[in-house]
Amino acid sequence: MNKNLQADEFQYSKLLKAWFPLTLQWLLMSLEGPIVASFITKFSGQEFNLAAHGIAFSIGLIVEAPIMMMLSASNALVRGKQNYGNLLKLNIILCAALTLVMLGVQIPSVFNFISYIFNINPLIHERTKIAASCLILWPAAIGIRRFFHGILTFQGKTKYLAYGTGVRLTSVVLIALFFSKVPMLPPAALGTGAIGLSVVTEMMYTFIISKPFVHIIKNTADTNTILTLKEMASYYFPLIVMSFISVSVMPIVAMFIGYLPFPIESLATYPLLSNFSFALSSPAIALQELLITAFTKHPSSEKQFRKLVWWTIGISTVVAYAIALTPLSTFWFKNGAGLSHSLMQFIPIPLLIVAILPAGNAWLAYARAKLLTLRQSKFVGTLAAIELGGILFGFTIGVATHKMHSLSGVLIAALSLLNGKFLAILFYTQKGENHVHAKIYRSSSRRCLGYPKKPN
Numbered sequence: 380m381n382k383n384l385q386a387d388e389f390q391y392s393k394l395l396k397a398w399f400p401l402t403l404q405w406l407l408m409s410l411e412g413p414i415v416a417s418f419i420t421k422f423s424g425q426e427f428n429l430a431a432h433g434i435a436f437s438i439g440l441i442v443e444a445p446i447m448m449m450l451s452a453s454n455a456l457v458r459g460k461q462n463y464g465n466l467l468k469l470n471i472i473l474c475a476a477l478t479l480v481m482l483g484v485q486i487p488s489v490f491n492f493i494s495y496i497f498n499i500n501p502l503i504h505e506r507t508k509i510a511a512s513c514l515i516l517w518p519a520a521i522g523i524r525r526f527f528h529g530i531l532t533f534q535g536k537t538k539y540l541a542y543g544t545g546v547r548l549t550s551v552v553l554i555a556l557f558f559s560k561v562p563m564l565p566p567a568a569l570g571t572g573a574i575g576l577s578v579v580t581e582m583m584y585t586f587i588i589s590k591p592f593v594h595i596i597k598n599t600a601d602t603n604t605i606l607t608l609k610e611m612a613s614y615y616f617p618l619i620v621m622s623f624i625s626v627s628v629m630p631i632v633a634m635f636i637g638y639l640p641f642p643i644e645s646l647a648t649y650p651l652l653s654n655f656s657f658a659l660s661s662p663a664i665a666l667q668e669l670l671i672t673a674f675t676k677h678p679s680s681e682k683q684f685r686k687l688v689w690w691t692i693g694i695s696t697v698v699a700y701a702i703a704l705t706p707l708s709t710f711w712f713k714n715g716a717g718l719s720h721s722l723m724q725f726i727p728i729p730l731l732i733v734a735i736l737p738a739g740n741a742w743l744a745y746a747r748a749k750l751l752t753l754r755q756s757k758f759v760g761t762l763a764a765i766e767l768g769g770i771l772f773g774f775t776i777g778v779a780t781h782k783m784h785s786l787s788g789v790l791i792a793a794l795s796l797l798n799g800k801f802l803a804i805l806f807y808t809q810k811g812e813n814h815v816h817a818k819i820y821r822s823s824s825r826r827c828l829g830y831p832k833k834p835n
Contacts, residue, residue, distance in 0.1 A: 446522030453529025459601030498637030645788030769799030
């Protein structure tokens, strides 16, 4: 558990101290997209190159999904040498398997099938394949990095996660500068190549910086239940399912956009809008990890947690619309990301819709943290499935009626994302709270959970 949360009495200052480095890490990570886009847009045909880069990155995200929750697993399970060794073995097996999958993507028949699924425009087919080839090491690097991130988080060294992201961003810039001088390298591959290699650099940094803490763990007996490799796999499988649901959103959006009006322009602009939402959601993403620990250590402080969540919702909404409704949006997307005047025409209305998503992410982060504290991971998966279902429903309506309107694919995408978020929140408020209370009343350790006695 994070040292900053080990006090007997809950204190906002200690939670914020642990929260800030994690928020900074996700915020810095959100800058990666605009940085890469700024290099890609220096070349001619930016809409084609950005679209190819976006699809290739989506493919990488799908393959990466099984190891995304390795940070949480490592943080929750690794207390001594045996669980460390068994989870590390599982991580290595997953990383090796995913590397083989990324290699398989390069088989012509496999990529042709992927191209068919995503409805990839023939004009960007080849450059998308080349861009995807630059992400072969991406899943393994992410998996190893997140495994050691979990150890650092448990040891209370969250600042090193932020430092590692700084190393990653510095590497992205330097590698992109180098690749921009390489003749015949497609600009889309410049982007994925810089991202892929920078993650390897961050992984190496994380591995080195965590060595002292790994040494301590290897010389410590496990204080929690020791899980075999098979038990580790059983524990981790539900987390893989949740990751697939979450990560599948961006590729699904990219796929449906291909069937809607202005597909190239929409594929070029959607990743930047998604990145904007991700940046403003950084506090919520970091809050979830800390709330899981806080709910366990300070269950009677739920009112304080709710207050913190509402503050997060309010601040993120104000900041998002302060950007969306002012010239700051032009600075973000045109001056920062380098979008052309023609592509900027597709930004304003979808941006107004996307700006509300960080608030929804903050509320769902609170809900997931509470559910995971009670080990209700299946219900967390249900929330993710409902959100995905709402997105699919929105796109289905958009595609079915596309001949009746001229709404761009990126606008339909924004509306579909909002629909999915709304349905997930609605389901939790209607069913989730009752499910939580039922679980609490069934619990044999109510006093440990910090809830009042069950009424007679």
